Amino acid sequence: MATLFIADLHLSLHEPAITAGFLRFLRHEAVHADALYILGDLFDAWIGDDDPQPLHATVAAEVYKLHQRGVPCYFVHGNRDFLLGKRFADESAMTLLPTETVLDLYGQKILILHGDTLCTDDHAYQKFRRRVHNPFIQRLFLRLPLSLRVKIANKMRAASQQANQQKTQQIMDVNPEKVRERLRHHQVNTLIHGHTHRPAIHQIDLDGAHARRAVLGAWHQAGSMIKVTPQNIELIAFPF
Ligand code: LP5
Ligand code: MN
Numbered sequence: 001m002a003t004l005f006i007a008d009l010h011l012s013l014h015e016p017a018i019t020a021g022f023l024r025f026l027r028h029e030a031v032h033a034d035a036l037y038i039l040g041d042l043f044d045a046w047i048g049d050d051d052p053q054p055l056h057a058t059v060a061a062e063v064y065k066l067h068q069r070g071v072p073c074y075f076v077h078g079n080r081d082f083l084l085g086k087r088f089a090d091e092s093a094m095t096l097l098p099t100e101t102v103l104d105l106y107g108q109k110i111l112i113l114h115g116d117t118l119c120t121d122d123h124a125y126q127k128f129r130r131r132v133h134n135p136f137i138q139r140l141f142l143r144l145p146l147s148l149r150v151k152i153a154n155k156m157r158a159a160s161q162q163a164n165q166q167k168t169q170q171i172m173d174v175n176p177e178k179v180r181e182r183l184r185h186h187q188v189n190t191l192i193h194g195h196t197h198r199p200a201i202h203q204i205d206l207d208g209a210h211a212r213r214a215v216l217g218a219w220h221q222a223g224s225m226i227k228v229t230p231q232n233i234e235l236i237a238f239p240f
Contacts, residue, residue, distance in 0.1 A: 003105050004030055005226040007039035007114065007194025008218035010080065013055055015044075018219050021240030025223055026062050031069055037103075038094070039194045039216060040078025040114030045157060047149040048142050049087035060092035067093035076101070078195065079116045079129065083138065102186050106230035109188045115195030115215070118174035118182070124163060173198065174213075180204070183211055190233070192216070192226055199224055201235055 011019055030036045042059075063073050075094045077084060089096045099117060103110045119125060131137060141149065164172065173196055183191060183204075189211040199217030203210065214233055217224030219240075227234045 001106065001230055002033050003035050003037070003103075003228045004033045005037045005039055005112070005192050005216060005228070006219075006224065007078065007216040008041045008197060008224075010041055010044040010218065011055060011059065012044035013053065017240055019055065019058070021219065021223050022059075023062050024240070025225075025238075026066055029225070030066055030073075031071060033071055036066065036071060036073045037112060038073065038075045039112055039192065040076050040116075041080045041194065041218075042075070042078070043081045043084070045153045046081035046084045047146070047153050048083060049085045051146060051149075056088065057091075060088060063092035063094055076112060076114055078114045079125075082133065083142070100182065100186070102188055105228050108190060108228070109186075110228065111182060111186050111188045111191045113182075113191075113193050115174065115193035118178050118193065119172060119195070120175040120178045121171045121173075122167065124167075172196065176204075179213055180206055180211075190214070192228075192233075194218070199235055199237070201233065 006025070009018055009022055011022065066073055073092070073094045074097050075084070075089065076097045076099070086096070097112075100111060100113045103112060116125070116129065141152070144152075179191065183189060183206055189206060189209060191212070192214045194216040196215060197218040198215055200215050202213040202215070204213055205211070212233070214226050214235060216226055216235075217237060223238045223240060225236050225238070227236060
């Protein structure tokens with residue numbers, strides 16, 4: 001019995017080794033799991049379900065096979081693929097989850113989220129996030145021609161990379177008080193997230209009680225997953 005979590009693969013046509021690693025992970029690892037949870041940034045950038053790039057069809061078909069073999073797959077949006085919608089979810093038989101969800105896994109309550117909403121010291125990002133999560137702005141963006149959406153996404157990525165060079169590591173990490181606030185809000189003592197690309201399992205003091213924050217790694221040089229079993233929570237790095 002095991003439930004698997006992954007995040008921050010940043011799949012793109014430019015990184016075929018990561019795509020190959022993901023497909024291998026689906027066929028040989030996830031297929032034996034009780035469920036797979038993808039906690040955001042599966043794709044490097046998502047500009048609409050109508051984007052015809054072949055990578056999307058490949059991924060949808062492989063995730064669909066998982067569903068056919070009895071393994072449900074759930075998706076939480078990241079800050080790169082927050083526009084991934086119902087059409088792609090249906091094509092891949094993934095269930096879209098809200099920003100925060102509490103799971104009950106083998107009797108343990110676990111809060112899952114992408115992780116960007118915990119980075120509250122990054123005021124510039126939080127402002128950017130509020131704008132691009134505005135439903136009106138999203139509808140407007142999705143009506144633009146695909147070529148223009150590609151250009152805007154590229155501009156945003158470039159602006160983001162430039163902005164990140166000016167930010168300290170601390171600003172780009174989670175805010176510890178925000179973490180505790182979300183744990184209290186959901187009355188849980190375990191949290192799993194991605195986004196920061198700093199894989200670790202942190203032990204936290206939550207008002208005198210023990211809590212933990214498990215952070216997934218990004219798939220740069222190797223894969224990263226968290227395996228939850230009835231006995232424990234394990235962070236695992238593995239070669240593509
Ligand atoms: O992504 P990553 O890890 O490098 O950095 C993130 C934060 N950056 C982002 C921006 C994304 O990378 C952009 C993704 C675009 C793909 C989708 C396009 C869909 C558009 C839909 C519109 C409705 O999330 C970064 C954080 C970092 O994580 C760590 O947490 O710091 O935040 C920023 O860089 C935000 C900047 O500080 C401020 C905003 C710069 C963007 C300016 C937009 C320019 C638009 C030009 C349009 C013509
Ligand atoms: Mn992210």
